[in-house]
Amino acid sequence: MPTPQTLAEKVWERHVVHRAAGEPDLLYVDLHLVHEVTSPQAFEALRLAGRGVRRPDLTVATMDHNVPTTEGPVTDATSARQMEALAKNAKEFDITIYPWGSAGQGIVHVIGPEMGYTQPGLTIVCGDSHTSTHGAFGALACGIGTSEVEHVLATQTLPQTQAKTMAITVEGDLPAGCSAKDVILGIINRIGTGGGVGHVLEYRGSAIRALSMEGRMTICNMSIEAGARAGMVAPDDTTFAYLEGRPHAPTGPDWERALDDWRSLPSDPGATFDAEIAIDAAALRPYVSWGTNPAQSVTIDDAVPEPDSFADDAKRDAAHRALTYMALEPGIRIRDIRPDTVFIGSCTNSRIEDLRVAAGIVEGRTVADGMRALVVPGSVAVKLKAEQEGLDQVFIDAGFDWRGAGCSMCLGMNPDILAPGERSASTSNRNFEGRQGKGGRTHLVSPAVAAATAIAGHLTTPEDL
Amino acid sequence: MEPVSRVEGTAVPLDRSDVDTDQIVPAQFLKRIERTGFGPFLFHEWRKDPSFVLNDERYAGATILLAGANFGGGSSREHAPWALEDHGFRAVIAPSFADIFRNNCCKIGLLPVELPQESVRALMDAVLDDPTTRIVVDLDALSVTAPSVQERFAFDDFRRWCLLEGYDDIDLTLRHIEEIASYETRRPTWLPTA
Ligand code: SF4
Numbered sequence: 200m201p202t203p204q205t206l207a208e209k210v211w212e213r214h215v216v217h218r219a220a221g222e223p224d225l226l227y228v229d230l231h232l233v234h235e236v237t238s239p240q241a242f243e244a245l246r247l248a249g250r251g252v253r254r255p256d257l258t259v260a261t262m263d264h265n266v267p268t269t270e271g272p273v274t275d276a277t278s279a280r281q282m283e284a285l286a287k288n289a290k291e292f293d294i295t296i297y298p299w300g301s302a303g304q305g306i307v308h309v310i311g312p313e314m315g316y317t318q319p320g321l322t323i324v325c326g327d328s329h330t331s332t333h334g335a336f337g338a339l340a341c342g343i344g345t346s347e348v349e350h351v352l353a354t355q356t357l358p359q360t361q362a363k364t365m366a367i368t369v370e371g372d373l374p375a376g377c378s379a380k381d382v383i384l385g386i387i388n389r390i391g392t393g394g395g396v397g398h399v400l401e402y403r404g405s406a407i408r409a410l411s412m413e414g415r416m417t418i419c420n421m422s423i424e425a426g427a428r429a430g431m432v433a434p435d436d437t438t439f440a441y442l443e444g445r446p447h448a449p450t451g452p453d454w455e456r457a458l459d460d461w462r463s464l465p466s467d468p469g470a471t472f473d474a475e476i477a478i479d480a481a482a483l484r485p486y487v488s489w490g491t492n493p494a495q496s497v498t499i500d501d502a503v504p505e506p507d508s509f510a511d512d513a514k515r516d517a518a519h520r521a522l523t524y525m526a527l528e529p530g531i532r533i534r535d536i537r538p539d540t541v542f543i544g545s546c547t548n549s550r551i552e553d554l555r556v557a558a559g560i561v562e563g564r565t566v567a568d569g570m571r572a573l574v575v576p577g578s579v580a581v582k583l584k585a586e587q588e589g590l591d592q593v594f595i596d597a598g599f600d601w602r603g604a605g606c607s608m609c610l611g612m613n614p615d616i617l618a619p620g621e622r623s624a625s626t627s628n629r630n631f632e633g634r635q636g637k638g639g640r641t642h643l644v645s646p647a648v649a650a651a652t653a654i655a656g657h658l659t660t661p662e663d664l
Numbered sequence: 665m666e667p668v669s670r671v672e673g674t675a676v677p678l679d680r681s682d683v684d685t686d687q688i689v690p691a692q693f694l695k696r697i698e699r700t701g702f703g704p705f706l707f708h709e710w711r712k713d714p715s716f717v718l719n720d721e722r723y724a725g726a727t728i729l730l731a732g733a734n735f736g737g738g739s740s741r742e743h744a745p746w747a748l749e750d751h752g753f754r755a756v757i758a759p760s761f762a763d764i765f766r767n768n769c770c771k772i773g774l775l776p777v778e779l780p781q782e783s784v785r786a787l788m789d790a791v792l793d794d795p796t797t798r799i800v801v802d803l804d805a806l807s808v809t810a811p812s813v814q815e816r817f818a819f820d821d822f823r824r825w826c827l828l829e830g831y832d833d834i835d836l837t838l839r840h841i842e843e844i845a846s847y848e849t850r851r852p853t854w855l856p857t858a
Binding site for chain 1: 679680681682684686687690691692694695696697698699709732733734737738739740741742743745760762763764767768771772820821822833834836837838840841843844847848851852853854855856857858
């Protein structure tokens, strides 16, 4: 009998182009996603070296990080220059591009799955750390740097040293009010920002199986926040149902062939992982970050911790610095923290289900006085779908800004930023210092908590409204 | 790439863990389409604090950065190592690094050197005590040497060889171009294309 293999090992093995002792494996890349921020230097280097793009047909580009979420025009000259550079590079190298203003545009990790590019068993790379999102389909998806972008453009391969595997098993039923975002914030809280370094995480267990593809994407998305090289979920009927009929999914006899192949991907019974973690879904609660890294979080029912309660020196110092930056005192109840901004968006939580959840909470209610609340759909397609369902009007009636698609306030490269000292409840993935604008203070939350917070004016859950 | 085998110089003690790439170079400076010129944006926000260690004259001209655990987490931006390199750093010594950051450093010849927590602490203390302390990172011998510290470190063999020889990754891969082409003929036809 062959040795039982994990999902990650299976996908890895079928992409090995060259293997030699003492060298990293050379892996073939099935899909290369490109955006405007991390690619210009790679294209320039190709030009200087007189190299071309080996497989433009396996390369897809969009604009997301810099784009305005209002009508435009692009007022920032350097942003415009970067967007123009991508358009020019795509043209020169014959790469399919979904530019700002086109129907296919959106956050790179939202449009890949939505158009059916993202499929089980693929290797997917992008010059962006949240490429881990695509692992929700059972793809091996890794974020890479610009030199690696150049390498993939030139060769369609990437040298990779073997990763370790970690099983994260979440069993049981999630309590009402808890979402995929709370599962992943809970996991990161448990294993820490470096807990996944060197590993590909596989999320398993009944709580993961019960999630929609969107929920699974939310979880895989934040694998990088635990330092992991990738996060994956085994493909199943939920995956196949999501993919069927999408523009780039296989059709007819090819669909049947693909299904046969995809069904062989899940980890074999008896496959061993280098590390295993078990999480009790029923014990989870909505999580809120209080600090400046995504592991610095507590549940909504808790209070801001006392830094001196951390035994580890580095954690204690980090907590002290974080509380100074966040202007929070230890012991304050999370529910007493009053953000002035609510951001619903980003590749973590900007898909149609996220917007439906948030709209369901704000419907018939009004945003708290002085609160700035904005919804930024992950893609033009999500935006249109939400508008068909009337969600835009629900948000607008409640006092939210309804915007165009892009990364927006997730990282503040466009005009949507926090001013120094402003505080947000944000459905994004990073609460680093200055992430949403210099001096801005970020609390990471689920879409439900974000929506409820916008109404209440302080961090809270929908049940409290 | 220029071969790299040895870095010798003074060091800056950045005594913080979980230093993410958003701190190393904030997003508002990622709009350049050139690969150079990121040094002035290094630790841009923290540098506004006059007491921040990089503003300390005594550490001017350092070529080695000492930092806490999980250095370089977060965004995959290669702009972070570019900024460190452009500022004059040739090596970063920390108890652990984020994976993508470590990769990115190796691509540009900035050495990510992982030492046990206690050794990094000892180096920090030495440098805090005497900013003129010289540290030698020898990639060939896999050693870090300072007056009070003598430590060996592990480094991926293949990456080490690439750095020591100054090999270009793409050239190395192109040696396998026939295997790539042959792999392509075996790919299932139903896989997605743009
Ligand atoms: S939404 Fe945020 S995390 Fe996601 S790709 Fe854009 S900037 Fe990165």
